[in-house]
Amino acid sequence: MKADLIIKNIGNLITMRGENKPRVKESMKDIEIIKDGYVAIKDGKILDLGKGLNEDLIGNDTQVHDAKGLTVTPGLIDAHTHLVHGGSRENEFSLKISGVPYLDILKNGGGILSTVRATKSASFDELYNKAKKSLNTMLSYGTTTVEAKSGYGLDIDTEIKQLEVAKKLNEDHPVDIVSTFMGAHAIPTEYKGNPEEYVNIVINEMMPRVKELDLAEFCDVFCEDAVFTVDQTRRILNSAKELGFKVKLHADEIVSLGGAELSAELKAISADHLMAASEQGMREMAQNNVIANLLPGTSFSLMKNYADARKMIELGVPVSLSTDYNPGSCPTENIQFIMQLGSLGLKMTPSEVLTAVTINAAFAIDKADQIGSLDIGKKADLVIFDAPNIEYIIYHFGINHVDRVYKEGKLVVENGNVVY
Numbered sequence: 533m534k535a536d537l538i539i540k541n542i543g544n545l546i547t548m549r550g551e552n553k554p555r556v557k558e559s560m561k562d563i564e565i566i567k568d569g570y571v572a573i574k575d576g577k578i579l580d581l582g583k584g585l586n587e588d589l590i591g592n593d594t595q596v597h598d599a600k601g602l603t604v605t606p607g608l609i610d611a612h613t614h615l616v617h618g619g620s621r622e623n624e625f626s627l628k629i630s631g632v633p634y635l636d637i638l639k640n641g642g643g644i645l646s647t648v649r650a651t652k653s654a655s656f657d658e659l660y661n662k663a664k665k666s667l668n669t670m671l672s673y674g675t676t677t678v679e680a681k682s683g684y685g686l687d688i689d690t691e692i693k694q695l696e697v698a699k700k701l702n703e704d705h706p707v708d709i710v711s712t713f714m715g716a717h718a719i720p721t722e723y724k725g726n727p728e729e730y731v732n733i734v735i736n737e738m739m740p741r742v743k744e745l746d747l748a749e750f751c752d753v754f755c756e757d758a759v760f761t762v763d764q765t766r767r768i769l770n771s772a773k774e775l776g777f778k779v780k781l782h783a784d785e786i787v788s789l790g791g792a793e794l795s796a797e798l799k800a801i802s803a804d805h806l807m808a809a810s811e812q813g814m815r816e817m818a819q820n821n822v823i824a825n826l827l828p829g830t831s832f833s834l835m836k837n838y839a840d841a842r843k844m845i846e847l848g849v850p851v852s853l854s855t856d857y858n859p860g861s862c863p864t865e866n867i868q869f870i871m872q873l874g875s876l877g878l879k880m881t882p883s884e885v886l887t888a889v890t891i892n893a894a895f896a897i898d899k900a901d902q903i904g905s906l907d908i909g910k911k912a913d914l915v916i917f918d919a920p921n922i923e924y925i926i927y928h929f930g931i932n933h934v935d936r937v938y939k940e941g942k943l944v945v946e947n948g949n950v951v952y
């Protein structure tokens with residue numbers, strides 16, 4: 533069989549190949565680097581890869597692209613975003629800088645609730661165009677798959693509007709989108725005195741409708757002080773599992789409530805944030821293979837502590853890293869900045885960081901059979917970085933290192949610009 537495309541002359545081909553399970557402890561450093569490598573692509577998938585060049589795969593119609601000795605990695609995966617939303621919240625920025633806590637802004641009807649108002653009043657097209665612009669930015673930084681949550685509607689119609697925007701973007705845009713229903717992101721103002729009633733609406737009305745329309749694969753809850761309690765979160769996510777959703781939690785972000793422990797009890801795919809997670813919770817996550825999807829951009833933006841990634845890795849919790857892109861606690865689409873914070877904030881080595889935004893992030897959205905490493909049969913999603921090695925990308929922070937991005941074998945970013 534001949535390839536459609538061969539990328540040759542790859543200085544460092546970082547494959548991330550290995551066992552088909554989330555990487556933990558020392559295996560987070562095993563990234564497999566092939567010097568002077570090539571990747572052969574057929575029908576959007578990887579046909580072959582290795583050292584030098586396999587001339588047998590070159591036919592009359594095969595295109596050959598030169599990677600000019602640069603560094604190639606799998607397409608990066610952003611496994612936690614709030615991609616689709618209306619408006620922005622720079623009006624709260626001065627309050628935040630002057631020390632008003634995030635949860636106090638929310639309690640006073642701002643924060644998430646302000647974005648809920650903006651999302652309700654935005655049209656489908658407004659949400660679509662805004663999210664598309666963000667997806668282009670993400671792609672230009674090397675992200676080829678994103679997870680996207682609802683949760684800025686808090687009523688059935690707006691939640692569905694958000695998820696339908698994500699579905700349409702998944703069809704139209706090169707970046708793949710994995711959708712999560714997050715009707716339990718905040719208590720709507722009108723249910724402030726009766727949160728249980730809202731929990732019942734999420735369980736009995738919203739989740740079955742989202743399932744019936746097949747608009748989300750995952751269900752997520754913001755388990756936090758003054759948001760959803762551990763008991764409410766347990767109730768929502770157990771019902772979600774019964775309906776066939778895979779589950780995730782926003783856990784122990786600000787207050788140590790026992791979200792990490794709950795993620796283990798529920799055998800969630802991931803628990804995210806975890807800045808205030810207890811050591812016992814981390815141990816239970818490790819025992820139950822729950823991925824710690826850490827979001828250091830949120831710590832940076834909220835000017836709070838970083839999650840204890842070193843302790844999690846020591847205890848055997850698989851760690852992934854994501855942007856948490858949202859209009860409040862982390863307004864950035866830039867996964868490379870998150871990788872840099874992974875080292876400078878979370879003290880992870882560049883190899884661990886790369887594992888966290890590729891193969892472990894693929895497991896955090898249950899897609900590791902298709903993406904997350906460069907291996908025969910997987911999607912040909914790959915990034916050429918204008919960098920001599922992975923360390924350089926992390927050490928030289930604050931700029932975009934992407935030269936080219938290929939999505940399912942198609943060139944979609946060139947010289948750092950989107951070209952699809």
Ligand SMILES: N=CN[C@@H](CCC(=O)O)C(=O)O
Nearest residue numbers: 644754782856858859860861
């Ligand atoms: N913490 C809860 N939800 C989002 C923030 C959403 C917002 O502030 O708009 C997060 O993951 O950080």
Ligand SMILES: [Zn+2]
Nearest residue numbers: 612614782856
């Ligand atoms: Zn989030």
